[in-house]
Amino acid sequence: MAKDFTTREDNYSQWYNELVKKADLAEQSSVRGCMVIKPYGYALWEKMKSIMDAKFKETGHSNAYFPLFIPKSFFSREAEHVSGFAKECAVVTHYRLKVDEGSNSIVVDPEARLEEELIVRPTSETIIWDSYRNWIHSYRDLPILINQWANVVRWEMRTRLFLRTAEFLWQEGHTAHATREEAVEEAQKMINVYADFVENYMAIPVIKGVKTPNERFAGAIDTYCIEALMQDGKALQAGTSHFLGQNFAKSFDVQFLDKDNNLQYVWATSWGVSTRLIGALIMSHSDDNGLVLPPKLAPIQVVIVPIYNKLEQLPAVSEVALKIKKELEAKGISVKYDDDDNNRPGWKFHEYEFKGVPVRLAIGPRDIQNNTIEVARRDTLTKESMPIDGIADNVAKLLDDIQSNLFKLALERREQMTHEANTWDEFCELIEKGGFVLAHWDGTTETEIAIKEKTKATIRVLPFEYTPEEGKCILTGKPSHRRVIFARAY
């Protein structure tokens, strides 16, 4: 356990906050609820971004950029949308500051009031569909498959680094289609793209499915989601993809002439993931020694630390270390060789362990004599001596092992923390313990809200894959044909 570092058992929430700061991922800024993403945290986001961006392009999407500001009136057009976002948005009312002549201080110039207030985008459906109206006239203009990487603002009252911040970074896909079927297919395709990314790169198992009406995106017909389970037994929504029907097309009057020359409203989807995923990554794999990163996302995959007593020994060690570095890099592995003489090896071991570097190599004069190198893996905290010959192949294999081991551990944990509840008491007890609780529900929003009020648990997802089963709602006893997944959530 690292010094001055809270354990998960002691206080999971404090452990998380300290980890984010001490691993140099992010910190609070002077602006309430807005974070500074530090270089190491941003390098992680860049890796995530570039992998997802490639996947979006492979599935036919292009990037574009729409305005940061949304006229207030646009919001009002889609009734559910405005009620979903109006309570937490940053409003621009003026466009100039001036020096107050009396106090000589800088004040907002009252004469520079905007005719119509602008909202800093919390999501861009409205401003984008306002543009799409001019882009879409005929079925030949469809589909439109666009993604945007952007910052958005939601004025959350209680914020936590990465998990819930007033400003966050995300991507938002916005697509337009000629038919309902095509739009539904797109929304489902993208939830699968997200699931692939989160499982195979972030090493976090997810459950794919659909949200209840109460948990839907404001303005959607259906919200598909991927739900993950954190180490403390709380659920985290890792990504959503919405089938928006014709709601935004109708609000913004976007119609097209179909092949039979009939005017029809356009069908829409939107889908997004955000820097919140970094929070999920931390809470899935990290431990009381700090961050644990899956190799596919680690900004530094391998660190090499030279071991020596006297500075004169360093050049000979460096020669071998740099040769190994080159071999690893030739395999596309990102390597840092830390020969900074100001810090001792023990300090470096701790530093890179805390920052979650998947593999650490340590090499000194004796290793060179023996033609071996010490290899430590971050996930299991074990180390072994390996021959220098063939080290690049072995490290590459080890990185693969760590990647799949992290997924396996997370999956096992989720399975251990997933239970069926058949009575209300059992349900309350399981919810209190944490984890996913599979239970019957009568299908009404009323019951869903009542359960949430009593237990703080929400219905996380109605999984796509499930076994039909007759049962009785955990709260009302009314008939139900399937179990749904309840949990307390981030």
Place this chain on the structure above:
Amino acid sequence: MAKDFTTREDNYSQWYNELVKKADLAEQSSVRGCMVIKPYGYALWEKMKSIMDAKFKETGHSNAYFPLFIPKSFFSREAEHVSGFAKECAVVTHYRLKVDEGSNSIVVDPEARLEEELIVRPTSETIIWDSYRNWIHSYRDLPILINQWANVVRWEMRTRLFLRTAEFLWQEGHTAHATREEAVEEAQKMINVYADFVENYMAIPVIKGVKTPNERFAGAIDTYCIEALMQDGKALQAGTSHFLGQNFAKSFDVQFLDKDNNLQYVWATSWGVSTRLIGALIMSHSDDNGLVLPPKLAPIQVVIVPIYNKLEQLPAVSEVALKIKKELEAKGISVKYDDDDNNRPGWKFHEYEFKGVPVRLAIGPRDIQNNTIEVARRDTLTKESMPIDGIADNVAKLLDDIQSNLFKLALERREQMTHEANTWDEFCELIEKGGFVLAHWDGTTETEIAIKEKTKATIRVLPFEYTPEEGKCILTGKPSHRRVIFARAY
């Protein structure tokens, strides 16, 4: 000349506006002064971004992300900074909307007024130096070499797509150093990085130098810049790098203990380029047939168009075309094969010409018989028949030729449009004609402003490279030891 397309001679400004729209690069949004960057325009920005990003990383910089919002009081701390930006900024005053019970419309909730107004960043020196205060304690924490890719807002009254918009995308580097020398060196290094990018990728020759005090960034000690000349004879500032001295460190109280244990203020630089560069790119190379893109930045470098009379001929043509596409792609060339049967070859030729695709290949049954292919280059609008054998090598070479030809043409044009003025009348005449005017200046801001008022020309740059020469100020006749560059500018 394309139909419905204004020529440069007819109306250069209208030509530009039409080109941006018709080439599908960008359009005005419903929000005053904010643009929508469309997929083709954004693909161009992505290419520019990825090349520059790699150059920033090669020179030791890391990316990070700082808040969109800046507390009003931060602005006031650096006196020149606030006077430079206060007159054109978006001010957030509230954080909630509500339904007005009387009118049932959405209004700003007067109870959700922020205690301190937030400014949407026009540039991030203040919020970043507020963070740096906590990061920097000792000389060991220096240098800090950080870059941010972000959106910024400056409430410009007269906007033009890419050239001047209320919101734009940019990168801003912010570095912190232990010594003045190191900071000056960094600021100069980055102006050289920009010059390398603009000349060798954008194919636009630039003049490197320093701005006069009057044209400096608000808060800088020195502003280095690269200045380019557009086809209409107006100058465009393509990038700036600022030596900020200790101004921001003093305003935000950022001090460090040096090696001798003395407390000192930190030295700073900042540097940025923006989506404005896309405007420069268009105005440097494009012609009355539309966009002309340098191959190194073109999202599509080569388009292949099949020529056929009957649809039955297409498969045989496609077979050869796709083989050529594969060969080109193996050389890292981005290729589009447009076999859309809905559009005729003539339409396609026009379309890709207008969009500035550097090389167009056209191939039909007769070409296949002759084992040739028609190769057209966008820069010269010439075409020739080439053997299919070795086509990939020839096209790769052609792309290189186009890249260097565009630079050569732009350089020749600049040379033709650069003149020395030795009398006031000569100066006025040359400024009216357009281009760079080399003239003597007495070194005072007063004279600089007087010249601007009389001629609308500003001093664009005091070039790093110049020949000392005794002369007399073009306006006041006072002694001067060098010529500086005047021009009207975007």
